[in-house]
Amino acid sequence: MDDGIETTLLLRHEEEEEGDLTQRIWEESKKIWRVALPAVISRVCGFGTIIVTQSFVGHISGIDLAGYSLVQTLSVRFVNGILLGMSSATETLCGQAFGAGQHHMMGIYLQRSWLVDFITLTILIPIFICGTQIFKLFGEEESIANSAGYLSLWFIPFVYNFVFSLTMQTYLQAQSKNMIIAWISAFQFAIHIPLSLLLIYTLNMGIPGAMIAMSMSSWLVVIGELVYIFGGWCPHSWKGFTVAAFKDLLSVVKLSISSGVMICLELWYNAFLVLLAGYMEDAEVAICAFSICLSLNIWECMICIGLLGAACVRVANELGSGNAKAAKFSVKVVVWTSIMIGVFFFVLCLVFGEKVACLFTDDDRVANEVSDLSLLLSLSILFNSIGPVLSGVAVGAGMQGVVAIVNLVCFYLIGIPLGVLLGYFTTLGVKGIWIGMIGGVLVQTLALLFMTWRTNWDDQVKKASERLNRFYLESNEHPE
Template identity: 65%
Template sequence: MDNSMQEKLITSETEQNDDHLKARVFQESKKIWRVALPSVVSRVSSFGTIVVTQSFIGHISSVELAGYALVQTLGIRFINGILIGMSSATETLCGQAFGAKQNHMMGIFLQRSWLVDLVTLTILLPLFFLATPIFKLLGEDEAIAISAGNIAIWFIPFSYSLIFSLTIQMYLQAQQKNVVIAWLSLIQFAVHVLLSWLFVSVLGFGVSGAMSALSTSSWFLVIGEFVYVLGGWCPDSWKGFTWAALKDIIPVVKLSVSSGVMICLELWYNAILVLLAGHLKNAEIAISAFSICLNISGWQFMICLGILGAACVRVSNELGRGDAKAVRFSIKVLISTSVVIGLIFWTLCLVFGSKIGYLFSNEDEVALAVSDLSILLSFTILLNSVYPIFSGAAVGAGLQTTVAIVIIVCFYLIGLPVGIVLGYVFHLQVKGLWIGMICGVITETIALSYMMHRTNWDEEVIKASARLKRWNLETPNEKPSNHA
């Protein structure tokens, strides 16, 4: 009888623990998707405009498709990688400020990021105008290099729009007000498809029409964001333009640079692979097929980046609040969620891989080359669902420099040499380059998972608190909170 009662008590206690765990997972998932869903929608929609532009240009000519692929995958990833990375400092600082209830500092951090990013892009501006000679110098086909140079000029207004759209999205995301970004991004995507069809298919403006549609729709999103932020919908965090944005800007620059290096090293790796593809046999087909697969992978990766953003927000918020246990639990739920999504897209890619290429080109050779890469593409998509969560947690904690070192070792010292050897020495061509990329992703995933396991989150709480106290400024409307 005693044993029976004891077994019932144990069973009851186990059920209560299970119910408590389910409730915790459900509550954490709600917090995650409150941030992640709008971010996923906005990122998928925004990146979708680039993919749609590629599709319209691909049906103009194969040379223009290769030129667009070259400049978008090499030049724009290089420049926008810097902007995206440097903007992630906004994500770290705003997230921790919101968690520590120092809301007034969020608008100041946002303005500082604008200044840093505007100066950075202006310094990089000559790269747009020198695209053709740079690509020729790198050994690319002359016709493709000339096409890429013309397209690069059209990317200038698009790149300037990214400065504001990225930082404002991170600013709103940190305070869980990014639903408006999702709606604006959906409208932007619809406007972009409509303008692309009108300019290219109806009016016959060709490449200039496709690129005009991209620039117009990108600034539509920025204008909508400014209306929301400056129009009074963020009264606690936006106190207007202020000279305080110029104070303590050097530490922000340092954090921005480390953030920029982290993101750039990931994006530039893909760019280097496309550059190498340009030196393979039948470069036009190789570049087109490789970039199509990268953009498909990149489009799915936008979902992972949305969850990465949620990881950054949840980690930074909890660090700002001083709850290390909540950080650990949130990371576990985030990884589980992302892996499930990765498995779904892995299956879709395996099923429809042979038909994807025809969405971007009428050329049978291009479509066949894309189909040939579809198996590797599907496994890349699956692997992409894990390591972004660790990267997001690192951004939320301000550990960008450490992640940058991991990326250098995994991608550039392991993945890139493996890809070069397989592609050129063993004559696997584009497949060899892609296998090398997968090796880099696998080693990065293992390294980051170990890094997250070894991270002392109690120490990170102390560091976040010290950073916020050091950079906090009093305002007449709000006194700084000492809570961290």
């Protein structure tokens, strides 16, 4: 009789635990998507602007599609990687400050990030001014290098929007106020296509029209976000411009550099694929095909980068508030969410991967090459759905330096050498390069999973508290 009672109680306890776990997963998922959904919409729409412009350029000129692909994949990604990495320091600080209730410090962190990012980008602008010479130095065909150099100049007004858009997104995201970003980005993407049609075909401006449309629509997002912040919708975190933004810049730069290296090593990795493709036979076709595949891969990756931001915010918020257990649980939920998204798009790409090239080009050679690479594209999408989220966990915990080392080893000491070996010393050719790089991504994902599993979250709570106290005290600002 006693055994029966014990069994009944045990079963009832297990049912309650299961119900409690289901409820906890649901509540955590709502918190994650409250941050992630607007970020996903904004990033998908933002990168969608680049994809749409690439499509218009491809239908105008094949050689300009190759030039655009080089600039967008190499130069823009190089700069974007640095600025995104620098901005992730703002993500760490704002997320932990919000969790700790130091709301007034968030506006100061935002202004510091503007200063750091603007100076950094201005130093990097010669990359676009000297585009032709740089691509010729890398050994690209003269016609492709000339086209890339011409298009590089048109990208300059576009890349300056990163200084404000990337930092303001992290600032608003940390406060769960990023729904405004989603609405602005969706509006921008909606008008980008008709604006491009107007400038390219109605006004017959061709390539310049496509580039002007891209710059104009991207700056609409920046203007909208500035109006929202300055207009009084962030009263607790935005106290106006202050000289405190000029203090402690060196400390912010140090954290930004480690963040920048971590993100850059990850974003630049695929760029080497396009660079190596330029040395293959029929470089124009190879570059166009690879850039189309990579653009689609990155477009899907924008969803996971949105989850990266959510992972960073949730982990940073919980660490800032001293809740190690909640931070650990959030990591588990967001990782499984990312895996399910990756599997969905893996299947979708297998079904439609052979038909997407027609959106970018009328060249049958490029379309056939894209079709031939569709399986590798599907695998890349699957593996790239996990790594960014784990990187977001690291950013939220302030472990950027460790992840930078992992990315360096996995991508540049394993992936690229393996890709070169398979691509140039076997009959696989360009497929071999991509297989090697997928291998690097797989090793990186496993390493980050192991690192996340071994993380002592109680220690991370202590480190977050020390970091916030250090930055708070050094600013000498006590407005509240």
